[in-house]
Structures are given as C-alpha cells and as structure tokens.
Amino acid sequence: xxxxxxxxxxxxxxxxxxxxxxxxxxxxxxxxxxxxxxxxxxxxxxxxxxxxxxxxxxxxxxxxxxxxxxxxxxxxxxxxxxxxxxxxxxxxxxxxxxxxxxxxxxxxxxxxxxxxxxxxx
Amino acid sequence: xxxxxxxxxxxxxxxxxxxxxxxxxxxxxxxxxxxxxxxxxxxxxxxxxxxxxxxxxxxxxxxxxxxxxxxxxxxxxxxxxxxxxxxxxxxxxxxxxxxxxxxxxxxxxxxxxxxxxxxxxxxxxxxxxxxxxxxxxxxxxxxxxxxxxxxxxxxxxxxxxxxxxxxxxxxxxxxxxxxxxxxxxxxxxxxxxxxxxxxxxxxxxxxxxxxxxxxxxxxxxxxxxxxxxxxxxxxxxxxxxxxxxxxxxxxxxxxxxxxxxxxxxxxxxxxxxxxxxxxxxxx
Numbered sequence: 160x161x162x163x164x165x166x167x168x169x170x171x172x173x174x175x176x177x178x179x180x181x182x183x184x185x186x187x188x189x190x191x192x193x194x195x196x197x198x199x200x201x202x203x204x205x206x207x208x209x210x211x212x213x214x215x216x217x218x219x220x221x222x223x224x225x226x227x228x229x230x231x232x233x234x235x236x237x238x239x240x241x242x243x244x245x246x247x248x249x250x251x252x253x254x255x256x257x258x259x260x261x262x263x264x265x266x267x268x269x270x271x272x273x274x275x276x277x278x279x280x
Numbered sequence: 281x282x283x284x285x286x287x288x289x290x291x292x293x294x295x296x297x298x299x300x301x302x303x304x305x306x307x308x309x310x311x312x313x314x315x316x317x318x319x320x321x322x323x324x325x326x327x328x329x330x331x332x333x334x335x336x337x338x339x340x341x342x343x344x345x346x347x348x349x350x351x352x353x354x355x356x357x358x359x360x361x362x363x364x365x366x367x368x369x370x371x372x373x374x375x376x377x378x379x380x381x382x383x384x385x386x387x388x389x390x391x392x393x394x395x396x397x398x399x400x401x402x403x404x405x406x407x408x409x410x411x412x413x414x415x416x417x418x419x420x421x422x423x424x425x426x427x428x429x430x431x432x433x434x435x436x437x438x439x440x441x442x443x444x445x446x447x448x449x450x451x452x453x454x455x456x457x458x459x460x461x462x463x464x465x466x467x468x469x470x471x472x473x474x475x476x477x478x479x480x481x482x483x484x485x486x487x488x489x490x491x492x493x494x495x496x497x498x499x500x501x502x503x504x505x506x507x508x509x510x511x512x513x514x515x516x517x518x519x520x521x522x523x524x525x526x527x528x529x530x531x532x533x534x535x536x537x538x539x540x541x542x543x544x545x546x547x548x549x550x551x552x553x554x555x556x557x558x559x560x561x562x563x
Binding site: 178180181182210211212213214215217241242244245246248249250 | 286287290315316318319321322323325326327330355394397399427428504505507
C-alpha cells in the first residue's frame with residue numbers, strides 16, 4: 160500500500176492506495192500517530208484508491224478515530240472507493256465513521272498554502 | 281473514488297434477484313470466517329457487479345461454530361446462497377457442495393481470505409474463453425506476484441510439486457492455490473467424481489482433469505499471504521502426501537470411472553477426449 164501524508168495548520172490528510180490489510184497497519188500507524196501530537200487535530204483519510212480493506216484495517220481505522228476524538232479531533236474518511244464503501248456498508252460501519260463524499264483532503268491542505276506532502280511508501 | 285454505476289449495480293444485485301441463469305457463480309468455502317467473510321463478500325460483490333454480468337454468490341459453510349452463517353444470512357441478499365453444513369467435514373466437502381449447487385456458465389471457487397484478489401478473476405476467464413475447461417490461479421507460474429509466503433512454505437511447495445509431477449503426471453505447478461475457474465460442464469464432471477473432503481481436493485481435481493482429458497490453463501496471479509493463517513505447513517504437507525496415496529488407490533479401485541471404461545470426455549460427448557497432445561498447461 161502506498162501512503163501519502165500532507166500536513167497543514169490543524170488539518171492533515173493521509174492518502175492511501177492499494178490494499179489495506181493487516182500487513183499495512185504498521186505503515187498506517189507510522190503515518191497517523193505523529194499527526195496526533197497536537198490536540199483537536201482533524202485527519203482526513205483519502206480512500207479513493209484503496210481496492211480492499213480487511214477487518215484488521217477497519218479495526219485500525221476505528222482505533223485511529225478513537226485516538227483523534229479523545230483529543231477533541233476527528234478522523235474523517237473521504238473519497239471512498241466502491242469496495243471501501245460497500246465493505247463499510249456490509250460491516251455496518253458506515254454510520255460509525257465520519258465520512259465526506261466529495262471532499263478531497265489533499266486539495267484542502269494544499270489550498271491553505273501550507274501543505275507538506277510526504278510519501279512514506 | 282466511487283463509480284456510481286458500479287455502486288448502483290451493487291445495490292441492484294443486493295435488492296433484486298437476477299432474471300434467468302447467472303453467467304458466473306462464485307463459490308466461497310467458509311469455516312469460522314466471521315472475522316474475514318464480510319470484507320471478502322464486499323470485495324467480490326464490487327468486482328463482479330462492476331463487470332455487469334448476471335452472477336451469483338454461494339458461500340459453502342463447513343460447519344462453522346462462530347457467527348459466520350448468521351452474518352451472511354442476515355444480509356438477505358437475493359443472489360447469495362449460504363449452504364449450511366451440520367458439521368465440519370473439510371474444505372473439499374464445502375467446495376464440492378458449493379460447486380454442485382452452482383448454476384452459472386462459469387464457476388469460480390475462491391478462498392475466503394482474499395489472498396488472491398478477486399480482480400484476478402478476469403485473467404482466468406480469458407483463458408476459458410480461449411477454449412480451456414479449467415483455469416488455475418498459480419503462485420508458481422512465471423509472472424505471478426507473491427508476497428508474504430514463508431521460506432518454509434515455499435520450500436515445501438517445491439518439494440510437493442516434484443512429487444505431484446512425477447507421481448501423478450499433474451503438470452500444474454501450483455495445485456493448491458484457492459482460486460480456480462471451471463466451465464459449468466467441467467465443474468460438474470469433476471466435482472461429481474471428486475471424493476476427497478480435505479484440502480487435498482485441489483490436487484484430486486487436477487488429477488481428474490488430466491484423467492478425463494480436460495484442458496487446464498495455469499494462470500499467474502497476484503497472491504498475498506493472509507495474516508492470521510493457522511496452517512501448519514509441515515503437518516499439511518504430510519497430510520498431503522498421505523492423500524496422494526489415497527487418491528491413487530481410489531483410482532485403482534475404480535472410484536473415478538465414469539460410463540463403464542470410457543473417459544468422461546467421451547461419455548459426455550465433450551470435445552476434449554483423452555489425447556496424447558502436448559501439455560495444455562501454461563508453464
């Protein structure tokens with residue numbers, strides 16, 4: 160899985176591409192946890208190019224969401240691909256996550272002029 | 281990003297029974313898969329609905345003691361059948377029940393862990409449309425992309441491949457990949473003969489394919505080791521060798537004979553009789 164991180168003022172995004180399964184959790188964590196260093200951080204996770212998420216990956220996203228909310232922030236899933244959307248429906252998790260259908264987190268960060276993309280894999 | 285037409289096709293598939301016979305049947309054997317089955321169903325449904333052809337999904341339970349069956353039946357999908365087993369008999373038994381219940385022109389069996397991504401289906405179907413009867417996903421064929429397979433498993437597989445090739449004349453390099461596609465005729469022929477209930481049924485099916493003169497294509501696939509596998513490779517290999525002997529004995533005892541001493545190809549009027557042709561297997 161390829162992971163691309165962009166950071167801005169209180170607004171960060173992680174774009175994932177490929178297969179998000181148990182093998183990829185450590186990589187996601189490496190990208191996500193540094194973003195939680197400040198309170199009230201909102202992280203957009205762009206899933207437009209994710210072809211599959213397994214149960215371990217869903218559990219990891221839930222863990223990340225809980226961590227963000229505990230510090231008054233949030234984790235928002237954006238641009239969900241068809242398989243991600245359908246898997247979230249089947250697992251009844253689409254209501255658990257905050258989702259944004261059309262938002263593009265990466266573009267949002269770039270627009271504030273402080274975007275700092277980092278490709279981690 | 282969401283492709284509206286694919287999602288709409290999926291919504292139609294989960295709400296309306298398809299009219300007529302499916303073109304494709306997907307069979308998933310499942311034993312205690314509550315942790316993995318729903319994402320797998322989602323991935324398969326996405327891809328198959330995107331293809332735009334009528335298809336059905338058959339999940340052949342193998343006596344699960346967890347909530348696998350309940351998770352699936354609660355979905356109430358009109359084009360998905362869950363075949364419930366009263367007890368655990370083995371993967372071969374589950375796949376056999378699923379394949380024999382299938383109604384499609386093409387029958388895929390795919391493991392519940394998505395270790396071979398469903399997108400690889402298209403490559404296998406291409407081979408059947410060229411005239412092959414069976415297309416076998418392969419981790420050993422040139423061009424396969426394999427990740428996460430341990431050295432022990434790779435070594436044992438190579439050893440077993442030699443045994444299978446020499447002892448059985450099966451030229452397929454990877455008999456055990458849980459991703460195989462059959463024409464409807466081939467599926468019925470093979471699984472009506474097939475008797476092995478455990479994981480060695482794959483080998484048996486390929487042995488029978490050779491015996492009855494079906495054309496087999498070996499297709500390199502992408503394969504990702506599914507985390508959490510509890511398979512003991514050494515123990516499985518030993519069982520596999522034992523099953524090789526059992527399959528040979530079954531054959532000698534005539535368990536695989538159809539229509540007197542005719543080959544299945546002749547008995548069913550199929551175009552592929554047993555012929556000493558060059559190997560149809562793509563190495």
